[in-house]
Every structure is written in C-alpha cells, then in structure tokens.
Amino acid sequence: MSKKHILLLHTGGTISMKENADTGGVAPGGSNPIAEVMDLPGVDARYTIKEPFQIPSPHMTVENMIALKKEIEASDADGIVITHGTDTLEETAYFLHLVLDTSIPVVLTGAMRSSNEIGADGLPNLIAAVKTAASSDAEGKGVLVVMNETIHSAALVTKTNTGRLDSFKSRDGGPVGTVLKTGPHFFFTPFKTDAFSIQRFDYHIPILKAYAGMDAFLINQLTTCDGVVIEAMGQGNVPPEAAKALISLIQSGIPVVIVSRCGSGIVQPVYAYEGGGAVLKKAGALFADGLNGQKARLKLLAALSAGYRQNLNVIFS
Numbered sequence: 001m002s003k004k005h006i007l008l009l010h011t012g013g014t015i016s017m018k019e020n021a022d023t024g025g026v027a028p029g030g031s032n033p034i035a036e037v038m039d040l041p042g043v044d045a046r047y048t049i050k051e052p053f054q055i056p057s058p059h060m061t062v063e064n065m066i067a068l069k070k071e072i073e074a075s076d077a078d079g080i081v082i083t084h085g086t087d088t089l090e091e092t093a094y095f096l097h098l099v100l101d102t103s104i105p106v107v108l109t110g111a112m113r114s115s116n117e118i119g120a121d122g123l124p125n126l127i128a129a130v131k132t133a134a135s136s137d138a139e140g141k142g143v144l145v146v147m148n149e150t151i152h153s154a155a156l157v158t159k160t161n162t163g164r165l166d167s168f169k170s171r172d173g174g175p176v177g178t179v180l181k182t183g184p185h186f187f188f189t190p191f192k193t194d195a196f197s198i199q200r201f202d203y204h205i206p207i208l209k210a211y212a213g214m215d216a217f218l219i220n221q222l223t224t225c226d227g228v229v230i231e232a233m234g235q236g237n238v239p240p241e242a243a244k245a246l247i248s249l250i251q252s253g254i255p256v257v258i259v260s261r262c263g264s265g266i267v268q269p270v271y272a273y274e275g276g277g278a279v280l281k282k283a284g285a286l287f288a289d290g291l292n293g294q295k296a297r298l299k300l301l302a303a304l305s306a307g308y309r310q311n312l313n314v315i316f317s
Ligand SMILES: NC(=O)C[C@H](N)C(=O)O
Pocket: 012, 013, 014, 015, 055, 056, 057, 058, 084, 085, 086, 087, 088, 110, 111, 112, 113
C-alpha cells in the first residue's frame, strides 16, 4: 500500500516556540523547531509541509482561518494536520468544521509546553495527530483535535485549563477517540452539519458575559453590531436591566445569541421570570445549545456570511 500523503500546515503557537533559559520567557525563535521534524517515529506517511504563518494563536483572525481553508481545498493530500497555538485552537478547529466540505481527515494539534521545556508535548501530539490524519477511520468525522493522546470533535472540545497537558476536554459529549501505539481508535462518529458556504467575514460580533447586577450600559453601546453573543447565567438567564437592553437590540434587528457562562450544559428557555430564558426566547433570542461563547460567535458569523440572516432560528434551533 502506498504511503498516505499528509499536508502539514504549521501556524505557530507554543508547539513552535522555545523557552529562553535565562528569562524563562516563551516566544517564537528564528526557526520553527516542529517544522524541522521530518521523520516521525511510528508513522508511515509522506509529507507536504507549509508554514502559512507563524503566530501566537491570540493573533489568529478569521482571515487566517480562511487562508487555512483555501490551503486545504487546494491540496490533494489524504489527510491534513494543522499545528496551532492552544489559546484559540478550538476556534480555528470549529470554524473549519463549519465551513469545510470534505471527508478527508483534518486534525489540529498544539502543545501546552514549548519544545525545550521539561514535559514538552509538541512532538508526541504531532505524532498522534499525524497517525489520526493518516487513518481512513478518521474520514467523515468533521474536523478533529488531537491533544494528549485523545481525539476530540471540534464541535465539542474546549481548552479547560491554563497550563496542564490534559487541558483539552469535550465536557458534555466526551472525546470521540483515543490514539494508541497502532493508531487512532474511535468510540463514535460525531454529528456534522452541512458546510456553510461563506462569502464575507467582516462582521462585528462581540461576546458579552452576564454578571450579577449587569445593567444596560455595555449592551447599549452595541447598536451598530452585526450580532451579539451573551454568556448568560445558568440555563440562559440575565439580570432584568440587561434583558431589556438585549430585547431592544433584537427589536432593532440585531441577532442575539444565548450561551451559558457555566462552561458545560445546554441552554434552554426554561425560566419565565423577568430576564429568564423563556422571556428572551419569546423576544427572539437565539439559543446555541451547548456551544461556548467563542464557538457560538463563529457559528453566527458563518450563518450570516452564508446568507441565513432571515433563517437564523433554523440554524440555532
Ligand atoms: N500553548 C499555547 O500554544 C499557548 C500560546 N499562547 C498560543 O496559543 O499561541
């Protein structure tokens, strides 16, 4: 059998950084240490290696994500691995999950420790990601994230811890698989919706967080936005003054998407008191199931870009 052809796209992040022995600071050096690794032990594949950019992932933009989409669409590889900073890895993974129309494996990975730190996880993560991308078992599963020998769906995974190697978790749905010495082993196939055919992406969609005593001040500044995501309390509730301001945004035609600040669980229009989810829903707020704020924002952006402005209640149902 011929070797699988893997397109490796390096974008930066800690996986490509080194710790300065004198200052302890972690930053990109002159060259990307992970891009120099050509011979991955235990993997039988051939590679095309590209480095479209080398940035810390807090610098990642939707434009960068679109550039990755184009690289993937232009490639004839059997599988794609993207190395990425972990801070926004889930956002790039989820955006690609929403907009790519492909069944080949697309796997993102990164590192919690830079290449010369004790316990550096970049190389083992890269090997596990390539093993996954080279497996036909990974086809048709949407975009995957491989960290710490665990395979996650881009739709479910989030970074849960600032520094631990096991930071990436799929809190509600659970991981979709694990990477063994022999290759990936899947527990189930994650649900994947049709790809959004995006046109433009210059939308202003801020994310707000609800807090006890939240008033209208911040929300009233958002009258020129294309949409707002609010990390509401519990199942999707906000304080009364914040609710009034959100409802007036909705009435002026601005989509308002409700997620929960809990970090786990599904938002539901349960509570019918002032500011409760049932009242917000009745006023036209959109509920984003179990998505976190940063993913709900990308879903709204993709839906607006694909022309679903009048059907957002179908997309967020
Ligand atoms: N572990 C990491 O990659 C974090 C880094 N700040 C980044 O996202 O670029």
